[in-house]
Amino acid sequence: MPKKYKYIRRRDAGRQGTVTCENCGKIVPRHKAICIETVESVVRDPTLRRELEKKGAIIMSYPVKKCYCVNCAVFLGIVKIGGYAERLRKYGEQRVQI
Numbered sequence: 865m866p867k868k869y870k871y872i873r874r875r876d877a878g879r880q881g882t883v884t885c886e887n888c889g890k891i892v893p894r895h896k897a898i899c900i901e902t903v904e905s906v907v908r909d910p911t912l913r914r915e916l917e918k919k920g921a922i923i924m925s926y927p928v929k930k931c932y933c934v935n936c937a938v939f940l941g942i943v944k945i946g947g948y949a950e951r952l953r954k955y956g957e958q959r960v961q962i
């Protein structure tokens with residue numbers, strides 16, 4: 865289940881450098897980007913990998929760190945949109961400001 869995205873402002877925000885989004889290529893601040901670690905295999909095709917493993921082959925896999933912008937992370941289902949955006953969509957802009 866994807867967890868909710870919460871923007872946490874830190875003291876050194878904006879002074880940490882930038883990262884590039886893996887999906888769309890947008891440059892985002894490091895503190896704002898959503899990074900996940902996935903395990904990737906040398907053999908990309910899952911059916912071929914299964915067949916090779918059945919025969920007793922040892923296939924290497926390595927961890928890969930991928931960073932996404934908020935827009936892409938929501939689209940890919942890594943995080944859900946935050947509470948504010950959810951309320952905004954539900955009730956409209958005027959109700960939220962009260």
Ligand SMILES: [Zn+2]
Pocket residue numbers: 885886887888889890932933934935936937
């Ligand atoms: Zn992106």
